[in-house]
Amino acid sequence: MKKTLTALTGLALAGAVATTALSGSHGNEAAMAAVKARKAQMQLYAFNIGLLGGMAKGEIEYNADAASAAASNLAALSKLDQSRLWPAGSDNMELGTETAALPAIWDADSDVMAKGTAFVEAAAAMEQAAGGGLDSLKGAIGPLGASCGGCHKAYRQPNN
C-alpha cells in the first residue's frame, strides 16, 4: 500500500493537499516535469550549502554577509511547499534513470517527512548561526550536511 506524499518538508505539511497518483503518458509527462523541478530545487540547496561548506573548510574566506545570504536562501528554500514535486509514480522504478528517487519515499512506513523536517530545522539553525562568525557557522554545518545526507542515504539511488 503506497501512501500519497503530500509534502516533503515538515513546515509544508500543515496545509498540504493530497496529490493524486499519476498514470498513463500524460502522467509520465507530469511526473517528468516534477522531477525536473525538484532536481532544480536540490541544485539550489547544493549551490547555497556549497558556499557555507567552503567557508567551513577554509577554502573560501569567511564573510558574514555572504554566509547569511546563503543560509537565508537555504532556509527559505526549505520552507517551499513541495507537494507537487513528489507525485506518486515518479520514482526510479517507474521512470528509470530519469530520477534517483527511490520508491521507498512513498511507502506507507516512509519517514521521508521526518528527514525533511530535520533538514528544515538544520537550515533554520544555520540561518541563525551563519552571520555570527566562522566558529558559529562551523557549529551548524555538520547537522545541516547530515540532514541532506540522511535523506539521500535512505531515499536516493546512489551513483545516479
Ligand code: HEC
Ligand atoms: C527529505 C529528503 C532530502 C533532503 C532533506 C535533501 N535531499 Fe537532495 N535529493 C533527494 C532525493 C530523493 C533526490 C533525487 C531526486 C530525483 O532524482 O528525482 C535528491 C537529489 C539531490 C541532488 C541531485 C539533483 C540532480 O540534479 O539530479 C542534489 C545535488 C541534492 N539532492 C542536494 C541536496 C542538498 C545539498 C541537501 C541539503 C542542503 C539535500 N539535497 C537535501 C532527497 C533529499
